[in-house]
Amino acid sequence: MNILDDLKLQYKTGGMVQKLIFWNIGLFLVFTLLDVVLKFSKIDFNYFDVVALSSNINTFLIKPWTIITFNFFHAGIFHLIFNLLILHFSGRLFNTYFTDKQLFGVYVLGGIFSGITFVLSYFFIGKAGLLVGASGAIMAILIATTTYAPFMLLRIPLIGIVKLWHVAFVILFIDLIQLPLENTGGHLAHLGGALFGFIYIKILQSGTDLTKPLSMFLDAIVNIFKPKNKTPFKKVHRNTTKNVVNSSTSKKDFTQKQIDDILDKISKSGYDSLTKEEKEFLFKAGK
Numbered sequence: 001m002n003i004l005d006d007l008k009l010q011y012k013t014g015g016m017v018q019k020l021i022f023w024n025i026g027l028f029l030v031f032t033l034l035d036v037v038l039k040f041s042k043i044d045f046n047y048f049d050v051v052a053l054s055s056n057i058n059t060f061l062i063k064p065w066t067i068i069t070f071n072f073f074h075a076g077i078f079h080l081i082f083n084l085l086i087l088h089f090s091g092r093l094f095n096t097y098f099t100d101k102q103l104f105g106v107y108v109l110g111g112i113f114s115g116i117t118f119v120l121s122y123f124f125i126g127k128a129g130l131l132v133g134a135s136g137a138i139m140a141i142l143i144a145t146t147t148y149a150p151f152m153l154l155r156i157p158l159i160g161i162v163k164l165w166h167v168a169f170v171i172l173f174i175d176l177i178q179l180p181l182e183n184t185g186g187h188l189a190h191l192g193g194a195l196f197g198f199i200y201i202k203i204l205q206s207g208t209d210l211t212k213p214l215s216m217f218l219d220a221i222v223n224i225f226k227p228k229n230k231t232p233f234k235k236v237h238r239n240t241t242k243n244v245v246n247s248s249t250s251k252k253d254f255t256q257k258q259i260d261d262i263l264d265k266i267s268k269s270g271y272d273s274l275t276k277e278e279k280e281f282l283f284k285a286g287k
Contacts, residue, residue: 013263015095015100015103016091016095016100016101016103016104017087017088017091017092017095017103020087020091020104020107020134021084021087021088023072024072024074024080024083024084024087024134025080025084027072027073028073028074028077028080031047031051031073034047035047048073048130048132050063050066050069051066051069051070051072051073051132052066052069052070052073052130052131052132053066053067053069053070053115053118053119053130053131053132054066054119054128054129054130054131055118055119055121055122055125055128055129055130055131055185056122056128057119057122059128060119066115067112067115067116068108068111068112070111070115070131070132070133071107071108071111071115071133071134071136071137072134073132073133074132074133074134075132075133079133083133083134083135083138084134086135086138086142087134087138087141089142090138090141090142090145091103091141093142093145093149093152093164094106094141094142094144094145096145096149096152097145097148097149101211101215102209102211102215103141104211104214104215105210105211105212105214105215106137106140106141106144106196106197106200106211107134107137107138107140107141108137108214109140109196109200109210109211109214110136110137110139110140110141110144110193110196110197110200111134111136111137111140111193113136113140113192113193113195113196114135114136114137114139114140114189114190114192114193114196115131115136115189115192116192117136117188117189117191117192117193117195118131118136118185118186118188118189118192121184121185121188121189122185125184125185129185129186131185131186131189133186135186135189135190135193136189136190136192136193137193138193139171139190139191139193139194139197140193140194140196140197140200141197142167142168142171142194142197143168143172143193143194143195143197143198144197144198144200144201145164145197146164146165146167146168146197147197147198147201147202148201149164150163150164150165150168151163151164151165152164154167172191172194175187175190175191175194176191262278265278
């Protein structure tokens with residue numbers, strides 16, 4: 001199995017955290033390459049002007065899609081790597097208690113809430129700025145998990161065992177102390193995402209899932225483009241003879257059991273825990 005096949009398999013078998021990481025990396029690579037090509041061609045175009053969120057309300061109203069797009073773009077490689085590390089950490093914890101659909105919903109809605117906070121910050125700061133990055137969306141996921149399970153125990157390298165709320169407190173404190181220093185709007189956006197994560201869990205505990213309408217909308221969109229399986233009329237003959245075990249059916253059941261066992265292993269220990277033979281088997285089964 002080559003690297004490309006391995007990446008395809010990881011994407012196919014991975015959960016929403018894995019897919020969000022792939023999407024963010026993919027967009028970063030594509031638009032970085034586009035930026036290089038444009039500069040080499042001496043074309044004056046900055047794609048940030050199209051995808052970044054502006055805190056100037058007039059600019060935002062002209063580009064309303066940026067309330068979504070800014071959550072999937074990053075200002076540089078280190079910005080991307082740091083955010084994706086936190087996404088991987090907080091997303092895995094979130095999935096301990098909630099579904100992939102809920103995770104994606106919190107990512108999108110938390111990002112929107114952080115974007116609204118950033119736009120509103122213009123009225124307090126008095127100067128406009130641009131925002132890119134998934135930090136607000138990721139903060140929503142982290143704080144949602146912390147609100148639901150604050151005493152979850154974590155083993156941090158070189159530190160030891162700590163509670164989840166300790167980690168969340170440190171990250172929030174870093175944002176708070178940087179508010180008067182620089183990038184005030186950006187840090188307010190992070191805190192806005194954190195606030196949404198807290199609100200989401202409190203409302204969920206009262207019986208309302210804020211991510212459900214988004215999940216239903218996306219499912220409806222997917223179903224529109226999903227090919228419909230045509231089921232022609234079949235004549236069924238009742239077999240009155242003694243049941244005979246079909247060897248091909250047994251083999252199919254055994255293969256499915258192997259796939260299920262491997263997927264269980266991925267969900268518990270991650271894709272990297274698979275052996276080379278298991279990766280090969282899963283890749284061939286997915287064709």
